[in-house]
Amino acid sequence: MKAGRKRRRAFGVVSALLLAVCVPLTVSSAAQAKGPSQPRQQASARTAAAPAASTGKHSVVTWGASADRQGAGPADRSYRLIVRTSVGGSNMRIRLSNAFGDHPVTFASAYAGLQKQGAQLVRGSNRKLSFGGAASVTVPAGKTVLSDPLSGKLAAQANLVISLYVTGAQGPTTGHGMAMQTNYATAGNHAAEEGAANWTDPMGSWYWLDAVNVETSSTIGSVVTFGDSITDGWASTTDENRRWPDYLSRRLQAASGSTVKGVANEGISGNMVLSDGAGQAAVNRMQRDVLSLAGVRTVFLFEGINDIKSHSGVTVDDMIAGYQQIIDRAHAAGKCVVGATVMPFKGWYEYDAASEAVRQGVNDWIRNSGEVDAVTDFDRITRNPYDPQLILPFFDGGDHLHPNDKGMQAMADSVDLAALNCDR
Structure with missing residues (x-):
């Protein structure tokens, strides 16, 4: 990962208060006393506002x-x-x-x-x-x-x-x-x-x-992985938590120097940056799926392949405008943004030279514009060195677009954890 021109300095190493040994969901005596036989009561959704966090803690x-x-x-x-x-x-x-x-x-x-x-x-x-x-x-x-x-x-x-x-x-x-x-x-x-x-x-x-949500040290934050089917985990093994954000989560838990520990996977299969369809477009769902989540420090933006391969006439400038809207809203909310390049998809049935040209232009902007705080080059990590428009066969989930478990792990391993802790 490399920083863009607006890359902020990384946070210094903070000693995170980790729950290394937890007794999950321990039962309190009060909860046992209530039991399931109590008369049913009903609350309004208006009663659900979060209470103020205790000193040194947040959600x-x-x-x-x-x-x-x-x-x-x-x-x-x-x-x-x-x-x-x-x-x-x-x-x-x-x-x-x-x-x-x-x-x-x-x-x-x-x-x-x-x-x-x-x-x-x-x-x-x-x-x-x-x-x-x-x-x-x-x-x-x-x-x-x-x-x-x-x-x-x-x-x-x-x-x-x-x-x-x-x-x-x-x-x-x-x-x-x-x-x-x-x-x-x-x-x-x-x-x-x-x-x-x-x-x-x-x-x-x-x-x-x-x-x-959980309550933890106020020094700890989360990253939202904002994307499409690749982030959602298509072609990874069901029930095994082998989506790339899962591998990233395990890395973050093991990293003693990182203050980003939470991961929220906000990928939707088929999702686009600019157009509603498979879920609302990324530009339209950002408030609910990113900014409303508790303790988010960083947005990991990895989306665009569905716009590019849809043959809708989308241009590089169109994609840049959509990315810029997401980046600006995240920055205005005090969040860091890591941008990931769009991966190769030659061999997928919608591939053609025109869409490949848009992908290359988009990736050039992500790498070099400096609009994001840091860049993860998923294209470089997953492409075939003998034909860079193809995903590496070892990582191919079988359709030349979605990575398998090994590809998911390689993507997560390529993320610079220090860049998730930028100072805004």
Whole structure:
């Protein structure tokens, strides 16, 4: 990675307060006393404003997935959603989204536990979540809600399981279509159960849940990987957390000198910088998927191949204008921006000389304009030295566009971790 002309000096090495040994989701006596048999209460989404962080602590996103419009969701259904944390911390909170719904949706109960295997949870780990002190919450169309903090610690690199019982769902749901993770659903209310017997419907998407936060040292921040299907993990191994942001997360956890520890993967398969389609365009979803997330320090911008190969007539100048809008908004919010070059795609069915020329022009601007704070050259890392318009066969997931697990790891390994800590 090399810095552009606006590259800020890296932060000095900060001794991070790491949760090296955590007891994830430890059960408090108060939570045990309530039990699942308490009368149901309901909160308004307006009650979910985050409380002020304690001295020396703040909230940081430990997991995220971009919300998009999904198909109709049936009422009276439970969802068991498995997500991988990045940074560890305490007082976990989840964000539930009805951003793309046309009607209010009620979450009648919500629980957080730890995965043992499949839909089965670690015994004693499943704990009830609340919303403004109530057991349930109704989220209006177009809105999101944060749960109350759940006392206890949540470890880094843990398989967290969020179980939701959803009632009153009508019309389109909000979720993330390509999870690269097996999740589960079932009819009726089974959110409190730790066993797998009733979770009979595996599914490849996440619904309703779009972020998980933890409280940690105020010196610690997160990076948002903002992109398309390559960031989303297409062609990586399902259920193994081998997307390139997952490999990056593991590197960050092991790096003693880095104060960026959280990673939120905000890639959407098929997404474009300039045009809505597979999700809202990057220029249109930035507020929800980047700037609204807790503790974000850096935006890792890696997107553009879908605009370029779409044969829509997009030009280099069009792409630069879109990138500049994202960069300017991130900088105005005090965030660093790392820009990644667009990878080769010769052999993909949409490849042609005109789109390749746009890719080369875009990459030249990313490398040399100085508009980003640092550059990661994914093109150089993944291309075939004997034909630079091709992805290296060793990294090719089979379609000449999406990298396999080895390619994902090589991408993550090429990121200069120090550049994620720029000083703005």
